[in-house]
Amino acid sequence: MTTHPDVLPHDLIPEALYPTLSTLCAVSIDVAGVIARGTLSGALAEQVGENTDGDNQKALDVMADEMFEAALRGGDVRWYGSEEQEDALLLSENGKYALAIDPLDGSSNIDVNVSIGTIFSIFDTKEGAEESFLRPAKEQIAGGYILYGPATCLVVTFGNGTQQYILDPVKGVFVLVEAAMQVPETSKEFAINASNYRHWTKPVRAYIDDCLEGMNGPRGKDFNMRWVGSLVAETHRILTRGGIFLYPGDSRPGYENGRLRMVYECAPIAFVIEQAGGMATNGEVPILDQQATTLHGRIPLVFGSTDKVQRVADHHTLTA
Incomplete structure (x- = not known):
């Protein structure tokens, strides 16, 4: 795994999780770049197959999955569980974490230029993949998503509030904009x-x-x-x-x-x-x-x- 220490600020990110989070963010910058080019990047919304649940896979689904998997190999992630893969993959024998991911959520909106994203969950790893992922959801140590929209943003929690970071496309780094997001109660x-x-x-x-x-x-x-x-x-x-x-x-x-x-x-x-x-x-x-x-x-x-x-x-x- 190639680390990207300058992509994400250190302040509110647990030190042990920082390499994994920074890698996810670095890949997301590349994914956002592909998405921003639209059809100039190819037929991103073209159906290229089906996943194990019978849902259509778009070209960008597979591309994003391959990008995240490749970047995380050899790092702190032992088990990689993706929507696009039938079974969890072993990425690192000595990895400390099990990372579950939907590499590209919202595939039906790829070709109409509506916000899509990446969703991820991180657990402390156990010996096997099943026991690492098939456990109470409250045992997550991190969870969040990266939104590819008018702005690219990371929303993440480590169990002590929900943080929001916005990608500065000029500098290529995520900047903290909210340290404690709150769901408003007054919406209709x-x-x-x-x-x-x-x-x-x-x-x-x-x-x-x-x-x-x-x-x-x-x-x-x-x-x-x-x-x-x-x-x-x-x-x-x-x-x-x-x-x-x-x-x-x-x-x-x-x-x-x-x-x-x-x-x-x-x-x-x-x-x-x-x-x-x-x-x-x-x-x-x-x-x-x-x-x-x-x-x-x-x-x-x-x-x-x-x-x-x-x-x-x-x-x-x-x-x-």
Whole structure:
């Protein structure tokens, strides 16, 4: 692994994790450069295959995965668990960490120039890959995402608050802009794919119905719906403006547990959100109290401002 000591400030990064974080950030600068060139970098949105769960792989998915894997080899990461790989890879016999990653979240937005990103979770390693990743989400020692949008930014937590860094594209370094992000409580926004309404469970329908009734309903205010299709973009908006995101399980075959993966999507996002004063559940139970049974296992995800997420849980209790 090639370290990049000048890419990220040292101040708030645990010393032991710094080489791994700085490598992730250095690769992300290269990924951001490829994305910024759009089709000048090639057909990034071209389908090149399927991952083990049957989801389409885009050229940029595979490219980003290869870039992160190559850069992390020989460093502090023992086990590398990626959405794009069927099994976890052994990168370093002496590595101290297990890193789970979605190298490129939001693939469906690659060709329409909407924000996409990288999501990652870090655990202390155990001897084998399964025990390293298939454990309670609360055992993460770091979690976060890198957003490729109008600005490239790193949002990360080490269990003592949620930090935000912005890439200065001129100097090629990430700069700390917020040491303690907080999820606002006052937003009137919710994010869900409303086209699936007919498939939702009664508690999810009840919550959204309350929002849609607006001023005349039990919430007593009008709401706006948002849906980007990139988990990192949804997360960043909620961290910035508040609100709630729902990707519930529903009645369609294969959607019983939603479509988001626990280890490298839901767990790190939940960690980031809770460290920013928000809440993240599967609709009822906190994500951080749960664990995956397989590397690519899925789980419903509801996160955002605490009062809104709690109201969804209350609907599940009322209709139980």
